[in-house]
Amino acid sequence: MAFFRSRWVQRPGHVAEAGDDRLPAGFRAAGVAAGIKPSGGLDVGLLVNGAPDGVSAARFTASGVLAAPVLVTKERARLDALRAVVVNSGNANAATGRPGLDEAARMQGAAAMAAGVATEHVAVASTGVIGVQLDGQKVVKGLLAANGRLSPDGAGEFSAAIQTTDAFEKRATLDVELPSGRVRLTAQCKGAGMISPRFATMLCFVQTDAALSAETADLLLGVCVKRSFDRVSVDGQLSTNDTVVLMASGRSGVTVAPESEDELRFGEALDVLLRQLALLIVADGEGSERVGRVVVRGGHQPGVDAVARAVANSPLVKTALHGGDPNWGRIAQAVGAALPGTAPLALDIAIEGVQVCSGGMALPVDQAALDAAVAGPEVEYEVGLPGEGADAELFFSDFGHGYITINADYTT
Template identity: 70%
Template sequence: MTGAFFTSRWVDVPEWVTEEPPGALPQGFRAAGVACGLKESGSLDLGLMRCDGPDLASAIRFTSSAVVAAPVLVTRDRANAAQIKVVAVNSGNANAATGGRGLDEAARMQGAAAMSSGVGEDAVAVCSTGVIGVQLDGRKVTRGILDASKQLTAEGEEAFARAIMTTDAFDKRASLTVELTGGPVRLTAQAKGAGMIQPRFATMLCFVQTDAKLEAETADLLLGVTVKRSFDRISVDGQLSTNDTVVLQCSGASGVTVAPESEDEVRFGQALDALLRQLGLHIVRDGEGSKRVGRVTVRGGNHGAGEVVARAVANSPLVKAALHGGDPNWGRIAQAIGGALYGSAPIAFDIAIEGVQVAVAGAAARFDEAALAQLVDRDEVDYVIGLPGDGHETEVFFSDLSHEYVTINAEYTT
């Protein structure tokens, strides 16, 4: 059953998944969001999420960037990824490229969250998002964590979601009920991201909560698979971030067990997959001024050529500008293919836009240009590319290139 959250035709929603009004967290979770003064606007900028479930299990994924923010390093090296009880997040400052002092502040943030929650530091994940290269004011963060710890409630999800936003035009959160053979479980999530988005994660954070009971190994397996089909498949501007983190926490408070290699593992995994794919598409749709979302699917191509072409098309400024303008100019796609596979001429590529074949074997096909122009004047536009060879099929979701995107990023620190 779909509602306000599932909006894309590219997401398959299982029949055993029902959308609920967002706001209340699954059993065993409490959250809060406060303003600690990192943002000049005075808006919420510090979020705290706590799991008090009887059968805690968790899993984490991080950015693959070579320039890694201090909170990523601290969480990766000092936290137990399978037993994350508390997540502390600040926005307004990425605490990235901040040297030894930045690491100290991330450790202080972790320590403050542990102390205020009465848990060990290894049970705390810390995340930051915002401007790179500016020292984080740890005193403000510490005070914010203490304030947030006193305001934790099962209804604090909205404030938490708002506290993690930076240039986001809207919050990205969902609440689902998943019917398993053992009974219903809840699945909620909050994400942020709008710019510096590239496959292999993005400037994005995502926090997922469920009251289902999972083994840590199962949680890790399902998170890894679904991240590869969601956040690894999105691009706004082809820029790889320093701070990306995804955390899945399972409280077990529902009493419903998701056993390994069971039907319920499949059901829960498909629900998580739909949730994360739609969150990824919401990030792309935000896109710091984005008007349209594109999906490029590449079929064929030997030795990984399909993946290279998909990313080249998704990140091409010419393709993205044409998408923004509703212009079915397939020549932009052809040039991106050629640039990705330079030195391989001639390439007998096929291109279809919204199911209309516009190029066959590297040459123009006959089609109704006026009809195609109407088809691309929509919120979502589908591109399919065929390459010689028997390579696997791959896809990338991407945003257009808007005037607003340029304005936002030209003035980001000024």
């Protein structure tokens, strides 16, 4: 299946899906089964940048309860010079106190030895159940096995090793034509539940053989994360473990200079990559069958952001989306809850381009056409507020019986 599959992400002409799955020059990866997941599947991944002068950038969850791997990475690693990432799935190593920190540090040290780099150049990530102590010895043994499997073709194994409740893998291999030459851009991502528009519950690792400065890498990653993973919601729940890491090897020989046409085009490629990955997370929302997009315009920025989040996180809106029910009254309710006041709000609402409410008053509509419009896999909602000059966008998944089933049995 093609990677770019959403109508809301338009692939630029200079970005193409590659004909192979090889990582960018300089990178190797592997995934192994270390016995952390009860299923026995792949659960430890190792990703290595072999370029000694490579650069990186990273972003982390905004949660006040930070998992041990996030703390260890932020405090013990050089975020502008990461050369390896070690990941385990099946255990989040969150809310585990000092023992959890010790195990995360052990993972970092073992990965440094396996990758042949200094400890400060290793990022640590974990995903899975919160509040259960991680058996770091299993991770160490897994890393010994992963070291012997490192390969430029190892992205598939690595991607499988970072998944938890994901129904499908989320990765891409892109070739990007820049004015100065061709570079490769790849990514592996996971996430399906505990996803909030403040940051997705997810891990994402991005690699390129372009030569970037640390400042450029940080700038581009920050901008693109705000337009992608910061704009999605499955259930409005903020994770303890969210991590995004971008690493550049420079092995292509193509330098992306600041404020250049190369930077602009590379940034466009990174943007569509992360936005499509974010949409895949929403589409894979636990039990999800449909994806919604809400666009809010007018008013002021805090207001439109609050309205977009209220609509995207509303159980009433999400269940209506799941059932293909164009019940726009639920949207109006969510908007009113986000913007309480004493006077009626002159509100506009459209669903798939069909205007259903204008100035706070219902409009006559072709109900059959409206029912058909919300029956597809993607449904767009537009909200207009009084005033102009601000806008906000959020992607969200529906709520169905599958979400309850998955999360009611998550630890049992």
